[in-house]
Amino acid sequence: MSISPASAALSEVAVGKATRRLVWLLVLLYVINYLDRVNVGFAALRMNADIGLSSAAYGLGAGLFFVGYFLFEVPSNLIMHKVGAKAWMARIMLSWGVLACAMAFVQGPISFYVLRVLLGVAEAGFFPGIVLYLTYWFPRASRAKVMSLFMLGVPLASVFGAPLSTALIAHGSGWFGFEQGWRTMFFVEGLPAILLGFAALALMPSRPVNARWLRPEEAEALTATIAEEDARQVPGEPGVWSSLRHPRVVALAAVYFGIVFGLYGLGFFLPQIVSGLQAQFGVKFSLVQIGLVTAIPYAFGALVMIANARHSDRTGERIWHTAIPALLGACGVAIALYLNTPTLAVAALSVCTAGVLAAIPVFWQLPSAFLGGYGAAAGIAMINSFGNLSGFVGPFVTGALNTATGSFRPGMWVIAAAMAAAAGIVLALGRRMAADPPTQLESPLRGPDR
Template sequence: MADVATGQDQVVQGAVRKAMWRLLPFLGFCYFLNYVDRTNVGFASLTMNADLGLSATAYGLGAGLFFVAYFFFEVPSNVILHKVGARVWIARIMVTWGIIASATAFVQGEVSFYIVRLLLGAAEAGFFPGIILYLTYWFPRVQRAKVVALFFLAVPISTVVGSPISTLLIQNGDGVWGFDAGWRFMFFVEGLPSILVGFLVLFLLTDRPHQAKWLSAEEREALENKIATEDSEQVRHTTGIREGLRDSRVVGLSFVYFGIVFGSYVLSFFLPQVVSDLQERFGIKFSLAQIGLITAIPYAVAAVVMIINARHSDRTGERRLHVAIPAFVGAGGVAVALFMESPYLVIAAMTLCAVGVNSAIPVFWQLPSTFLTGVGAAAGIAMINSFGNIGGFAGPYLTGWLRDATGNNEAGMFVVAALMIMAGIVVLVVGRRKEQEDAAVPAAVTEEHR
C-alpha cells in the first residue's frame, strides 16, 4: 500500500509541475497587466492632476472609486466564474477592463475621471478572487501559498518593470498619436495588451484538471482525486453561498484584508508622490524616469522576501504568524518612513512596508480555503476581497484628504500603520479560532464512538 501511495504522490507531483509551468507564467502575466492598468494612475498623477486641476483629495477619491464598483460586482462576478468556468469569464474581464483602461486617456476633468474609474472597477471585479479560486482547482493545499506567491509576483514585478515604463511613456508621449499629454498616451498604450491577452485566455486556459489535454489520463485523475480528498478532509461539508457569506471568520478575514489592502494601495498610489516630495525636502532633483526607478526598489526587495515567506509557510504548515508578522513589519516601516533624516532611510523604511504587505497577502489567501469549499468558497473569497478592497477606496481618499489638510503625508502614513497593526491582531484571533475548532473535532468524534 505504501508503494501505491508513493506512486500516486509522484503522479500528482508530476501533474503539479506541469500545471505550474503551464498556468502560472500566463496567469502572472495577466495579473501584471491588471496591476499596471489599476495603479498606473499613481504615475499619471505626477502631471495629470495639474492638467485636470485635481486636488489631492479629488485625485484620491477618483483613484479609490475604482474599489466602490469593485465592491458591488465582486461576489456576483466570482459566482458566475464558478458556474461558467474561468476561461470564458476571465477573458471577458480582461477585454472589458483593457478597453476602459485605454479610454482613461480621454478624461477631461473630475467627473469623467470619476466615471472611468468606476467603470474600470466594475469591469475588473472578480479577476483576482477568481484566480485565487481557480488555483484551488489545480494545486494541493501544501503548495498553495508558494503558488499564490509566484502568481502574486506580478504585483512587485509590475512596479519594478511597470514603473519605469509608465514614467518613460509619460515623459516621451506628449504629441505622439495626437495626444496632448504624455499621461494620456500612457493610459491608451498600457490598456491595449490587456485586450489582446484577454482573447488569448480563451485558447490558453483550461477550466479544470480533468479537461487538460496536456496532462495524461493518470495525472488528471490523480490530481483531481488529491484535491477532492483534501477538501473533504479539511472542510467537512460543502458550503453554500449563504453559509460562505455569513461565516464570522469570513467577516474577520475581511477586516484583516481591509487593513493589508489599505496599506498596499496607499503605497501604490502615493509612493511616487512620496519619492517626488524627497526633492524639496532634501534639495535633490529627479526626472520622471528616475522617480519610476526609485519607486521600483521597495517592490524588488518585496518580491524576494514574499517568496521566502510563502515557502516557509508551506513547509511548516503555519499560516497566521506568516500573515501577522509581515503586517506588523509593514506597519513599523510606514510609521517611521517620513521621519527619517536621509532619503536613503526613507526608501529603506518604505521598503519594509512593501515587504510587509506583499509578504502577507499570498499566505493570507490560504486561510479561507481551510473552512470554505464549493460555491461557498467562490462567494466567501469574493466577499473577503470586495470588503477588503474597500481599503483600496478608503486608503487613497483618506490619504489624499489628509495630505490636503496637513500639507504632508505623515498623518496618512500613521493611519496605514494603525490599520496594518489591526490586521495582524485580527488574523491571530481568527487563526486561533480555526486551530481550536480543529482540535475539538477529534475529541468530539472520540466521544461519539464511546
C-alpha cells in the same frame, strides 16, 4: 478515502506541468492588471494639474475604482465557478482593457470618477477568481508558493511598469494623437489586457480535465488529490449565504482590509511620496528617476514575499506568516517619513512594501481551511471585495490628509494603524481556529442554505 503512492506521484507530475504551463500566464495577467489599476498614481504627477484635480479629488477618484469592484465581486466569482475560468477571465480582461485605454480620454473630475468606477466593475472578480482557480489546480501544500509567484505581478508591475509609465509620460506627447504623455501611457498600457483576453481562451483551461497537456491519468490523479484534501479539511461544504455571513469570513475580510490598506495607500501615492522627498531632503529626481526609485521597494518586497511563502508551505504555518509581515510593514510605513536621509526613507518604505506583499499570499490560504465549492467562491470574493474597500478608503483618506496638512505623514500613520490592526485580528483568529477543529467549525454550515 486515501491517495495511493502511484496516484500521488502522478499528481505531483501534474502539479509540475501546471506550474510551468499556467503560472507564467497568471503572473503576466496580474502584471497588466495591477499596472492598469495603479498607473493612475504615475499619471497624477502630470494629470492632476492638467485636468484640475486636487489631491483629495484625485484620492477620491483613485478609490472609486473599488466601489464598482465591491458591488460586482461576489456575482463575478459565482459566475466563474459556474461557467468556467477560461471564458470568464477572457471577458474580464477584454472589458477592463477597453476601459483602461479609455482613461486616455478623461477630461475632468467627473469623467475621471465615472471611468474609475466602470473600470472597477469591469475588473471585478479577477483577483478572487484567480485565488479560486488555483484551488482547482494545486494541492494545499504548494498553494502559498504558487500564490506568491502569482503575486509577483505586483512588484513586477512596479519594477518594470514604473520606469515604463514615467517614460511614456515624459516622452509620449504626440503619440497616437495624444497631446499629453500621460494619455499615451493609459492607452498603451491598456492594449495588452485586450490581447491577453484572447490569449486566455487558448492557454487557460478551466480544470485539469480540460488541459490537453495533461495525460488523462495525471488529470484524474490531481483532481482526486485535491478532492481528498477538501473532503478532509472541509467536511461539510458551506453554501453561499452561510459562507458570506460566517464570522470567520467577516474576520478575514477585516484582516484583508488592513493589509490592502497598505498596498493601495502606497500603490497610489508612492510616486508622489518619492517626489516629495525632493523638497524634504534637497535632492532632485527626474520623472524617470522617480519611477526607478519607486521600483526599489517592490523589488525588495518580491524577494521577501517568495521566501515567506516557501517557509509557510514548508512548515504548514499560516497565522504568524501573515501577522509578522503585516506588523513589520506597519512599523516601516510609520517611521519612513521621519528619517533623516532619502536612502533611509526608501529603506523603511521597502520594509512596509515587503510586509504587505509577504502577508498576502499566505493570508489567502486561510479561507480554504474551512470553505469549499460555491461557498469558497462566494467567501473568497466577499473577503476580497470588503478588503478592497480599503482601496477606496486608503487613497481617499491619504489624499484628504495630505490636502489638509500638506504632508503625507498623517496618511502614513493611518496606513500603519490599519496594518497593525490586521496583524492583531489574524492572531486572535488563529487562536480561535486552533481551539475549534474543522469538524466543529463546519457543523453549523452543513445542509442547505435557508
